[in-house]
Amino acid sequence: MDLRDLLNEAMAGMLARPVRTALTTLGTVLGITTLVITLGVAATAGNQIVGRFDALTATTVTVEVAENAKTAVEWDAVDQVTRLRGVTSAAAVAETKKSANLSVRSNKIIDPTRVTDQTLTVVATSTGLPGAVKGSMIQGRYFDAGHLARQDKVVVVGEQAAKMLGITRLDRAPAVFIGKHAYTVIGVLGAMQREKNLGTAVMVPPTIGKRFGIKDVTRVLINTSLGAADLIARQAPTALSPGNEAELQVIAPPSPTRARDAVQNDVNALFLILGLVSLVVGAVGIANVTLVTVMERVAEIGLRRSLGAARRHIAAQFLLESTLTGLTGGVIGASLGILAIVAVSAAKQWTPVLDLRLALIAPLAGALVGLLAGLYPALRAARMEPVDALR
Numbered sequence: 001m002d003l004r005d006l007l008n009e010a011m012a013g014m015l016a017r018p019v020r021t022a023l024t025t026l027g028t029v030l031g032i033t034t035l036v037i038t039l040g041v042a043a044t045a046g047n048q049i050v051g052r053f054d055a056l057t058a059t060t061v062t063v064e065v066a067e068n069a070k071t072a073v074e075w076d077a078v079d080q081v082t083r084l085r086g087v088t089s090a091a092a093v094a095e096t097k098k099s100a101n102l103s104v105r106s107n108k109i110i111d112p113t114r115v116t117d118q119t120l121t122v123v124a125t126s127t128g129l130p131g132a133v134k135g136s137m138i139q140g141r142y143f144d145a146g147h148l149a150r151q152d153k154v155v156v157v158g159e160q161a162a163k164m165l166g167i168t169r170l171d172r173a174p175a176v177f178i179g180k181h182a183y184t185v186i187g188v189l190g191a192m193q194r195e196k197n198l199g200t201a202v203m204v205p206p207t208i209g210k211r212f213g214i215k216d217v218t219r220v221l222i223n224t225s226l227g228a229a230d231l232i233a234r235q236a237p238t239a240l241s242p243g244n245e246a247e248l249q250v251i252a253p254p255s256p257t258r259a260r261d262a263v264q265n266d267v268n269a270l271f272l273i274l275g276l277v278s279l280v281v282g283a284v285g286i287a288n289v290t291l292v293t294v295m296e297r298v299a300e301i302g303l304r305r306s307l308g309a310a311r312r313h314i315a316a317q318f319l320l321e322s323t324l325t326g327l328t329g330g331v332i333g334a335s336l337g338i339l340a341i342v343a344v345s346a347a348k349q350w351t352p353v354l355d356l357r358l359a360l361i362a363p364l365a366g367a368l369v370g371l372l373a374g375l376y377p378a379l380r381a382a383r384m385e386p387v388d389a390l391r
Contacts, residue, residue: 006313006316006317006320007320009317010317010320010321010324011324013293013297013317013321014321014324014325017293020289021325023285023289024285024286024289024325025325025326025328025329025332026285026329027281027283027284027285027286027329028283028285028286028325028326028328028329028330028333028366028369028370029329029332029333029336030281030333031276031280031281031329031333031366031369032329032330032332032333032334032337032362032363032365032366033333033334033336033337033340034337035276035333035337035362035365036333036334036336036337036338036340036341036358036359036362037337037340037341039355039358040337040338040340040341040352040353040354040355040358041341041344043353043354043355044341044344044345044350044351044352044353058226058229058253059088059223059224059225059226059228059229059253060194060221060222060223060224060229060253061222061223061224061229061232061233061236061250061251061252061253062219062220062221062222062250062251063219063220063222063236063237063240063248063249063250063251064218064219064248064249064250064251065216065217065218065219065247065248065249066247066248066249071241071244071247072216072217073092073216073217073220073240073241073248074217075092075126075206075217077092077217077220077239077240077241078090078091078092078126078128078220078240080239080240081220081222081236081239081240082128083239084232084235084236084239085228086224086225086227086228086231086232087222087223087224087225087228087232088131088223088224088225089128089131089132089222089223090128090132090220090221090222090223091125091126091127091128091129091131091132091133091220091221092125092126092217092219092220092221093123093124093125093126093129093195093217093218093219093220093221094123094124094125094206094209094214094215094216094217094218095121095122095123095124095214095218096212096213096214096218098212098213099121099122099123099209099212099213099214100121100122101119101121102119102120102121102122102178102179102202102212103117103118103119103178103179104117104118104119104120104122104161104165104176104177104178104202105117105118105165105176105177106165106166106167106174106175106176106177118161118164118165120161120164120200120201120202121197121198121200121201121202122178122201122202122203122204122209122212122214123198123201123202123203123204123209123214124203124204124205124206124208124209124214124215125203125204125205125206126206127142127143127144127145127148127205129142129189129198129203129221130142130189131223132194132221132222132223133189133192133193133194133195133198133221134192134193134194134223135189135190135191135192135193135194136189136190136191137187137188137189137190138159138188138189138190138191139169139170139187139188140156140170140185140186140187140188141186141187142156142186142187142189143156143186143187143205147205148205148206148207151205151207151208152184152205153181153182153183153184153208154183154184154185154186154204154205154208155176155178155183155184155185155186155202155203155204155208156185156186156187156188156189156202156203156204157176157185157187157188157189157201157202157203158188158189158190158192158198158199158200158201158202158203159188159189159190159191159199160199160200161199161200161201161202162185162188164200167185167188170185170186170187170188173185176202178202178204178212179212181211183204183208189203194221195221220236220240222236229252229253230252233250233252234250236248236250237250283326283369283370283372283373284373285373286322286325286326286369286370286373286374287322287373287374287376287377290318290321290322290325290373290374290377290378291376291377291380293318293321293377294318294377294378294380294381297381298384298389299389299390301314301381301384301389302384302386302387302388302389302390302391303389303390305384305385305386305389306386306390311382311383312382314378314381314382314384315378315379315381315382316378317378317381318374318377318378318381319371319374319375319378321374322370322371322373322374322377322378323367323370323371323374324367324370325370326366326367326368326369326370326371326373327363327366327367327370328366329366329369329370330362330363330364330365330366330367330369331363331366333362333366334358334359334362334363334366337362338354338359341354342354
């Protein structure tokens, strides 16, 4: 029996019972579809998360000044950082342990029934803080170089701090009292994507911060263009304090590739088991139906053996039938899985990530499942004696 005759016999055996063959193939279809969807959606979701990671995190660099640093970072050194190619915004922040627990109140009224004093963090910042924390002024404005030059007694409060102090409007120039001195509130800063803890803080110019012992810059917040974070992380210490780079600690974003791989591994580990279980179910279905087919075709097997067919010919026929059944399920399952990935990506407005190797490996995996599932039925058919089969 040559390969063409063997293939014709296997196809005839499959098409003789189309409904049974379709139901048998369904198990493999479900298994392969689940595997393709799992791997494809994991890659697509990982790519989407990396995109968001790039937009929100991969563009942020923080430079911290060591507590025991011998050389302080000057406030105007931020201007040197903003001149670096790839930097979109930057700001310096200064705070101390003492300034993290200062008493702040919004009026001088002494009312035993009300708690007017709030323990808030007071920080000194440079003028570019709103852009550095990716926030926006909900009310008023942020202090600028003119306020610093005149040493104006002005402050900006975070959105949550304004609610705690009862500040709802700025048209009447409300004031807050830090210690015994009053400072005019000129703005409310909110919607911060970085340094969200500043939402409950009072921000003062460096000229005012000296009164509370806040004079040395403790950290510099830098935002960069996509892809420039690594370069800026290397250049920023030199720009801020030339010759004293060792006293500055740079916190750069981790590699986006690692984040993507971590997401894919987590999703794969969660759903890969489901796909394998589906494949096992499909393999059991193919083995069961192939075994039933062997028992139904005992007379045919006996006739073939009596006409000269060897054991290997009988085994090859049933192995080929089960392999073709698995291959068909693999092709259909791969096609359905790819369509599902594209549909999910379109619904979520994602960019689908499809691996061409997956489309080729999935049908081969289905064929392998069919081959393994048909081993026992094929061996059982091959072991039948012609006389017993005909009887």
